[in-house]
Amino acid sequence: MAAKIALVGRPNVGKSTLFNRLVGKRLALVDDTPGVTRDRREGEAKLGDLSFTVVDTPGLEEAPEAALEGRMRQQTDRAVEDAAACLFMIDARAGVTPLDKAFASILRSSGKPVILLANKAEGSAANAGLYDAYALGVGEPIAISAEHGEGMGDLYAALESFL
Ligand code: GDP
Ligand code: MG
Numbered sequence: 001m002a003a004k005i006a007l008v009g010r011p012n013v014g015k016s017t018l019f020n021r022l023v024g025k026r027l028a029l030v031d032d033t034p035g036v037t038r039d040r041r042e043g044e045a046k047l048g049d050l051s052f053t054v055v056d057t058p059g060l061e062e063a064p065e066a067a068l069e070g071r072m073r074q075q076t077d078r079a080v081e082d083a084a085a086c087l088f089m090i091d092a093r094a095g096v097t098p099l100d101k102a103f104a105s106i107l108r109s110s111g112k113p114v115i116l117l118a119n120k121a122e123g124s125a126a127n128a129g130l131y132d133a134y135a136l137g138v139g140e141p142i143a144i145s146a147e148h149g150e151g152m153g154d155l156y157a158a159l160e161s162f163l
Contacts, residue, residue: 002044002051002052002053003052003053003084003162003163004042004052004053004054004055004082004083004084005045005052005053005054005055005083005084005085005086005087005159005162005163006054006055006057006079006080006083006085006086006087006112007019007054007055007056007057007079007086007087007089008057008076008079008080008086008087008088008089008103008107009057009088009089009090009100009103010090010097010099010100010103012091013089013090013091013094013119013120014089014091014119014120014146014147015056015057015089016056017119017146017147018087018089018117018119018144018146019041019043019054019056021146021149022043022045022046022047022054023043023044023045023054024046041055041056042054042055042056043056047152047155047156047159048156050156050159050160050163051163052084052159052163055079055083057075057076057079069102072099072102072103072106073106076103076106076107076110077106077110080107080110080112083112084113084162084163085112085113085114085115085159085162086107086110086112086113086114086115087115087117087155088103088104088107088114088115088116088117088138089117089119090116090117090118090119090129090133090136090141091118091119091120091129092118092119092120092121092126092127092129092130092133092141092143093120093126093129094120094129095128095129095132096129096132096133096135096136100136101136104136104137104138107138108137108138113162114138114139115139115142115155115158115159116133116136116138116139116140116141116142117141117142117144117151117155118130118133118141118142118143118144119144119145119146120145120146120147121143121144121145121150121151122145122147122148122150126143130143142154142155142158
C-alpha cells in the first residue's frame with residue numbers, strides 16, 4: 001500500500017490545486033461513509049518516479065467562526081492520522097495569518113513530519129511571505145506554485161525521504 005501524505009492548511013491557499021496537479025485523472029477511492037466524502041479526498045499521486053496517496057482536506061469555510069478551531073483540529077487529526085508526513089501549505093502572497101499559526105501549532109503537537117509549502121510563489125510578490133514563514137517554527141519553507149507547476153523538484157526532494 002502506498003504511503004499517505006496529508007495536505008493541510010487554511011482555505012484558499014491552493015491545497016486542491018496541488019492535489020489535482022499530483023493526482024491528475026487518477027482520482028480514486030473516495031471514502032463513501034456519509035459525511036466523510038465532503039471532508040476528505042484521497043488520490044493516487046505521482047511526482048516523477050514517486051508514488052503515494054495524497055489526502056486533501058476540505059473547506060472549513062462552512063464552519064461557524066466559534067467552531068472553527070475545533071473543526072480544524074478534528075479534520076487535521078483525521079487527515080494526518082496514519083500519514084507518513086504532512087504537506088502544510090500557506091499562501092506566500094498573503095503572508096502568515098493567525099489561522100496559519102493555529103494550524104502550525106496543531107501540526108507541531110501531532111508529532112508528524114511537516115513539509116512547509118509556501119504556495120503562489122510564482123513571480124516576486126511572494127518573497128515577503130516566504131521569509132515570514134520561518135516564524136511558523138515548522139522548518140524551512142519550500143516555495144512552489146501549484147498552479148504553474150513551479151518548485152516541484154524541491155517538493156520531490158523533500159518528500160523522497162518519507163516514501
Ligand atoms: P484550497 O482551498 O486550499 O483547496 O485552495 P484551492 O486549490 O481551491 O485554490 C484557491 C485559489 O488559489 C484558487 O483561485 C486557485 O486558482 C488559486 N491558486 C492555487 N494555486 C495557485 C498558485 O500557485 N498561484 C496563484 N497565483 N494562485 C493559485
Ligand atoms: Mg480545497
